Amino acid sequence: MVKHFGWTWIGAVRSDSDYGNYGMASFLKAAQAEGICVEFSEAYYRTQPRSKLERVANVIRRSTTRVIIAFMHTGDIKFLLEELARQPPPPLQWIGSETWITNPDILQYNMCAAAIGFGVPQSVIPGLREFLLDLTPSKALQSPLLTEFWESSFSCNLKGLTGVSEVMRECDGSEDIHTLQNPYLDTSQLRITNMVYKATYAIAHAIHGLICNGTQCDKTIQFSPWQV
Incomplete structure (x- = not known):
């Protein structure tokens, strides 16, 4: 340029x-x-x-x-x-x-x-927004990262830890992720995100090709990174 x-x-x-x-x-x-x-x-x-x-x-x-x-x-x-x-x-x-x-x-x-x-092309990842909106309190508790996200988004304590509720109210179930307006739910400008998405699938397909023969897959097969 x-x-x-x-x-x-x-x-x-x-x-x-x-x-x-x-x-x-x-x-x-x-x-x-x-x-x-x-x-x-x-x-x-x-x-x-x-x-x-x-x-x-x-x-x-x-x-x-x-x-x-x-x-x-x-x-x-x-x-x-x-x-x-x-x-x-x-x-x-x-x-x-x-x-x-x-x-x-x-x-x-x-x-x-x-x-x-130069910018990475803008893309759409089908189903991503629906997947993000499917997050619930029970699902958030399964991951420390999602727990932190849920608590910071709604300013409430999801884990019910003693002492925390004194400075942060306890989540009562009224929190609705559909009402959030933040970068987490903005799927309109997916650029680098889509590159990561494609790279992940490329690796997954490569591993599948190494351990599977037709419909038969052997997950115990040992292989080296360079083969992927």
Whole structure:
């Protein structure tokens, strides 16, 4: 994309994680091969000290490039954009990675109004919303994760632990998951989720092919990961 638009003087920021570091390393290698000059390459992760965030923001403010590549997690770039908003730099052309470029929450930052990037295709997973809406208190209790989800969503104590009810009411059965409006039930923007869904089925089909012959399956068969 940078090559397509003829941008040869750019800046780069990334999440200080495997996602950001490996992704940016691949980009910088390709940029060098194309003769694209990188004024700066900075990294930040949301749990790092505020002084690090301020330093990265100041590097962007002082830079002479007007094109910024941001290979970052959504949570990380939100921190960066909030910091930049305190003292906005001149107008910038942002190029985003797939984790944040399609996130509607980023639209609240005016400096990203014209951001561009590649996104994972939006998809529909048939039956997923119905599956999520099938969650009940008894099913939630079977999983610590779902128990935590249920209690935080309805602000009630599902486990009936002594002492907890003093600060959180006990769930009384009137809680209706159909009334919730949160990301858990939003199946309208499934992108990376669908990739995970397909990857899981790909592995399942591969294992099935290793242990099954027609309709006969032997789950005791030993095999190596590379065979999958």
